[in-house]
Amino acid sequence: MPEVMECLLCLYDFADDPELVKLAQMMLDLLLLDMVCDSLDGLYGGAHGRIYAPVALDHTRSSTFPLYYLYFGHGYREQIHAPCLIAALCSGYRPQQQTYEIALGREQSYVHQESKHLHCITCETPHKQLPQEDGSINKYTYYTPRYIIGAVNFQDAYALESKAGWYAHHQQHQWDLSLPKATTLKIFSHHPGHYGTEGSEHGYWTGDLGCGCGHFFGEKNVVMAMYEIPETQALHWIHCHVPRDAFDQVEEEGNYLFLRKSEVYISLFIQNGYIWTTEGEYARKEIISHGRSNAIICEVGDEMTFGDFASFRRTIRQNRVVFDPGRMELSYHSSLEGELVMDKSKRVVRGEAVSFPYPTYHGPYLVSAFNSGVIEVRTNEKKATYDFNQITVRYA
Numbered sequence: 001m002p003e004v005m006e007c008l009l010c011l012y013d014f015a016d017d018p019e020l021v022k023l024a025q026m027m028l029d030l031l032l033l034d035m036v037c038d039s040l041d042g043l044y045g046g047a048h049g050r051i052y053a054p055v056a057l058d059h060t061r062s063s064t065f066p067l068y069y070l071y072f073g074h075g076y077r078e079q080i081h082a083p084c085l086i087a088a089l090c091s092g093y094r095p096q097q098q099t100y101e102i103a104l105g106r107e108q109s110y111v112h113q114e115s116k117h118l119h120c121i122t123c124e125t126p127h128k129q130l131p132q133e134d135g136s137i138n139k140y141t142y143y144t145p146r147y148i149i150g151a152v153n154f155q156d157a158y159a160l161e162s163k164a165g166w167y168a169h170h171q172q173h174q175w176d177l178s179l180p181k182a183t184t185l186k187i188f189s190h191h192p193g194h195y196g197t198e199g200s201e202h203g204y205w206t207g208d209l210g211c212g213c214g215h216f217f218g219e220k221n222v223v224m225a226m227y228e229i230p231e232t233q234a235l236h237w238i239h240c241h242v243p244r245d246a247f248d249q250v251e252e253e254g255n256y257l258f259l260r261k262s263e264v265y266i267s268l269f270i271q272n273g274y275i276w277t278t279e280g281e282y283a284r285k286e287i288i289s290h291g292r293s294n295a296i297i298c299e300v301g302d303e304m305t306f307g308d309f310a311s312f313r314r315t316i317r318q319n320r321v322v323f324d325p326g327r328m329e330l331s332y333h334s335s336l337e338g339e340l341v342m343d344k345s346k347r348v349v350r351g352e353a354v355s356f357p358y359p360t361y362h363g364p365y366l367v368s369a370f371n372s373g374v375i376e377v378r379t380n381e382k383k384a385t386y387d388f389n390q391i392t393v394r395y396a
Contacts, residue, residue: 001031001035001063001067002063002067002085002304003065004031005028005031005067005085005087005088006085006087007057007090007362008024008027008028008031009024009028009085009087009088009091009093010087011023011024011344011355012024012025012028012042012091012092012093013090013091013092013326014167014185016106016184016341021389022387022391023134023391024395025093025151026386026388026391028093028095028385029095029096029099029231030375030386032071032095032218033098033099033102033365033377034105034114034361034366035064035067035068036068036072036099036102036297037102037112037141037143037302037363037365038067038112038141038143038148038150039068039103039148039367040143040145040147040148040178040180041075041180042059042068042069042072042073042074042076042163042241043059043073043074043148043178043180043183043314044059044062044064044065044068045141045143045148045149045150045177045178046131046139046140046141046142046148046149046150046151046175046176046177046178046218047139047140047151047152047167047172047173047174047175047216048172048173048176049116049137049140049170049171049172049173050170051171051173051206051207052171053061053203053204053205053206054204056173056186056205056241057075057184057205057241057285058183058184058186058190059178059183059184059186059381060076060079060080060081060082060183061082062082062121063083063085064081065080065081065082065086066080066084067084067085068080069084070084070088070089070102071088071095071099071102071103072095072099072100072101074368075180076183078348079183084136088235096384098377098379098382098384101379101380102379104177105380106143106145106377107145107239108307109142109143109144109145110142110143110363110364111140111141111142111220111363112142112143112150112361112362112363112364112365112366113138113140113141113358113359113362113363114138114139114141114181114358114359114360114361114362114366115137115138115356115357115358115359115360115370116136116137116139116360117132117133117135117136117137117155117371118133118135118136118137118155118158118168119164119167119168119170120132120164120183121131121164121167122163123165123166123167128245130163130164133158133159133162133164134156134159135155135156135157136155136356136357136370137152137155137156137371138152138153138154138155138356138357138358139151139152139153139358140153140218140219140358140365141150141218142218142221144221145179146179146180146263146302146307147177147179147264147300148177148178148262149175149176149177149178149188149218149221149223149298150175150176150218150223151174151175151176151216151217151223151225151355151356152172152174152175152216153216153217153218153316153347153356154217154347155168155169156356158219160348165177166209166210167209168209168210168212169207169208169209169212169214170188170207170209171203171206171207171209172206172208173188173206173226173277174188174190174208174214174216174225175189175216175218175223175298176188176265177223177256177257177266179261179264181246181261182246184242184246185246185261186238186241186242187241187259187266187268187298188240188241189225189238189239189240189296190205190206190214190225190239190240190241191208191213191214191237191238192204192205192235192237192239193207193208193209193210193211193233193234193235196217202280202361205241208279211229211230211233212258213227213228213229213233214226214227215227215328215342215343215344216279217340217342217347219337219349220271220298220337220341221299221301221336221337222297222298222332222334222336222337222340223296223298224295224296224297224298224330224332224342225295225296225297225338226294226295226296226323226328226330226344227292227293227294227295227296227387228292228293228325229292229293229294229311230292230343231292234382236290236292237288237289237290237291238288238289238294238296238341239273239277239286239287239288239297240268240270240286240287240289241285241286242259242268242285242286242287243284243285243286244255244259244276244282244285245282246261247259247260247261248260248261248262249309251313251315253317254273254311254393255261255269255270255272255273256268256269256270256276256316256317257270257275257287258308258309258312258313258316258394261305263304264300264301264302264393265300265301265302265303265306265309265313266298266299266300267297267298267299267300267301267312267313267316268296268297268298269288269295269296269316269321270287270289270294270296271294271295271296271321271323271324272289272290272291272294273289274287274288275288275289276288293325295321295323295330297321297330299316299319299336300336301336305336315335315381316335317351318335319320319332319333319334319335320332320333321361325373327343328343328344329342329343330342331340337349337350338350339351340393357370358370360372360375361375362363364378365377365378365379366378373387373388373389374387374388374389375388376388382395383395383396384396
């Protein structure tokens with residue numbers, strides 16, 4: 001995003017073509033609106049594409065972190081590590097008023113859905129744009145004032161023998177729970193690859209390039225994950241980033257790991273059990289679970305919905321979990337969200353199948369039909385319609 005913004009900011013400030021300037025302004029607005037809707041106090045939460053290991057483990061390492069501070073402010077100024085773009089500091093561009101209203105005025109929980117086309121680029125030199133393939137990547141984010149959680153709820157496969165298919169799951173951060181008490185309070189599971197150059201392959205904390213063994217499903221405060229690791233993969237285990245010492249209370253009960261940070265409660269169910277990493281860089285920050293077939297369920301709550309931490313743990317342990325590794329099907333009956341079921345091809349909420357693709361955007365602030373080129377921004381009974389087909393913005 002920062003590299004794209006740098007190009008757009010330069011077009012906005014220096015292009016001679018008024019139409020090109022208008023398009024750059026509209027796209028800058030959209031990028032910031034997209035970021036804000038998935039952020040909590042500057043923490044860009046949920047699933048991501050094009051992410052690197054340092055960013056996966058700490059929000060301060062993200063290049064969006066200083067951009068969010070520059071435009072909207074957040075509570076972590078002294079912790080900014082990533083450089084801020086000179087172009088953003090010097091540009092005449094300013095976000096539109098509705099973006100500020102969203103960034104600074106969200107007090108209620110909400111769901112934000114979005115859908116993106118499959119990546120269709122080629123690895124041949126020189127690079128050539130490949131025809132856009134059918135299919136989509138469908139992202140789901142649940143925002144609350146206390147935490148933000150989300151996942152890639154479904155991703156279509158590329159066509160057989162697709163020239164673009166090699167890029168599937170490249171640098172993708174498939175699900176994530178982030179809490180605003182600290183920038184490293186991030187929990188997610190992942191199948192690690194080898195230790196090569198991060199970003200160019202299936203890395204230790206990011207991406208699933210050349211493997212694609214994970215399947216994910218988020219529904220409000222719950223995220224489910226399944227893994228089917230091929231025999232040919234070097235590592236037959238998964239791991240979770242869990243910064244243990246950052247939490248106020250940690251309880252381990254069989255295959256369940258329970259964590260409390262102030263009034264927020266977190267449950268991690270690990271189908272195959274787990275062990276803590278005790279030495280090295282990730283000591284007390286990583287748990288490992290062995291086995292080629294595995295499942296993870298994360299549910300988040302607080303004192304308003306569960307009372308105290310002990311009540312939360314009792315309730316979660318009573319929730320039914322069924323994992324069938326042969327069929328690769330996982331079902332979970334949450335006391336809050338009801339019956340949730342997933343396999344490799346479908347997602348079901350309380351008996352109703354989820355339809356994909358999602359709209360390009362669907363939430364309280366951004367609405368857009370898939371592939372329409374028209375985005376509505378809604379705040380406080382006001383509406384702005386961004387029409388990229390006509391290169392216009394209409395206000396109502």
